[in-house]
Amino acid sequence: MSPGVNNESFSKGNIFGTKNIFINAIEISKTICKSKLTNGDIAVDCTMGNGNDTAFLCNLVGEKGKVYAFDIQEIAVINTRNKLQELNFLKRAELILDTHQNVGKYIKGKVKLVIFNLGYLPKGDHKITTKKETTIEAVQKCIDILEPNGIILLVVYTGHENGKLEKEALDSYTSILSQKDYNVANICFINQINNPPELICIEKVCPR
Ligand SMILES: C[S@@+](CC[C@H](N)C(=O)[O-])C[C@H]1O[C@@H](n2cnc3c(N)ncnc32)[C@H](O)[C@@H]1O
Numbered sequence: 001m002s003p004g005v006n007n008e009s010f011s012k013g014n015i016f017g018t019k020n021i022f023i024n025a026i027e028i029s030k031t032i033c034k035s036k037l038t039n040g041d042i043a044v045d046c047t048m049g050n051g052n053d054t055a056f057l058c059n060l061v062g063e064k065g066k067v068y069a070f071d072i073q074e075i076a077v078i079n080t081r082n083k084l085q086e087l088n089f090l091k092r093a094e095l096i097l098d099t100h101q102n103v104g105k106y107i108k109g110k111v112k113l114v115i116f117n118l119g120y121l122p123k124g125d126h127k128i129t130t131k132k133e134t135t136i137e138a139v140q141k142c143i144d145i146l147e148p149n150g151i152i153l154l155v156v157y158t159g160h161e162n163g164k165l166e167k168e169a170l171d172s173y174t175s176i177l178s179q180k181d182y183n184v185a186n187i188c189f190i191n192q193i194n195n196p197p198e199l200i201c202i203e204k205v206c207p208r
Contacts, residue, residue: 022189024189024196025156025196025197025199026117026197028187028199029115029153029155032153033057033153036112036149037061038062039062039065041112041113042061042065042068042110042112043066043068043111043112044113045067046103046115046138046142047070047130048070048095049071050076050122051076054069054080055083057115068094068111069096070098070102070103071096071097073097073121074097077097094106102141103141104144109145110146110150111145111146112149113151113152114150115152115153116138116153118135118154119162130162131166132170133169135166135169139173143182143202146204147204148204148206151202151204152201152203155197157195158197159194159196167198170200171186174202182204183205184201184202184203185201185203186198186200186201
């Protein structure tokens with residue numbers, strides 16, 4: 001299957017091009033992934049979970065690209081492997097049972113895009129969740145391996161206490177990144193109820 005074409009489950013919108021962009025943090029992150037990634041790119045999914053994001057990235061990087069995906073739970077690796085097998089994407093991915101602060105142990109070159117979908121595995125053990133200290137350390141490590149024009153996307157769930165703490169820590173960390181070197185944006189839905197997820201984007205500025 002070629003990246004991004006003739007594949008309903010990864011469609012770019014309907015034929016009239018009227019698909020909204022600002023539906024929620026995940027949809028915006030997908031739009032950004034589509035605009036950044038092309039065949040042959042290297043991407044990282046720092047929170048593999050059930051493999052939805054990993055599969056989405058595998059589709060965009062194409063046959064020549066590669067997706068490194070991390071999770072600390074074996075069930076996440078099993079579920080993701082099954083999903084990728086069904087989609088014939090296994091050759092495009094390396095599934096790693098390890099914490100995301102260890103990205104540098106597995107990835108030696110630079111990467112175009114990194115995604116974090118923070119929190120816990122839906123329908124899984126809610127006690128096994130991302131944590132502010134390790135999330136910040138992982139973001140730092142990912143910044144080190146990001147190509148110029150590359151981007152880190154973080155979907156943050158502020159509706160629970162741990163997510164709130166993560167958001168505060170990420171705000172403190174990202175707000176002091178040098179403006180010369182990074183474009184940092186925080187997208188939140190100010191007219192939605194029930195603390196909808198927010199999207200933090202850290203884009204490495206291209207040298208002129
Ligand atoms: C919201 S889920 C991710 C959903 C996933 N992206 C998907 O498409 O299904 C968050 C995941 O982060 C994982 N996680 C928590 N702490 C982690 C860590 N330190 N390193 C890597 N993954 C971690 C959890 O095990 C959980 O599977």
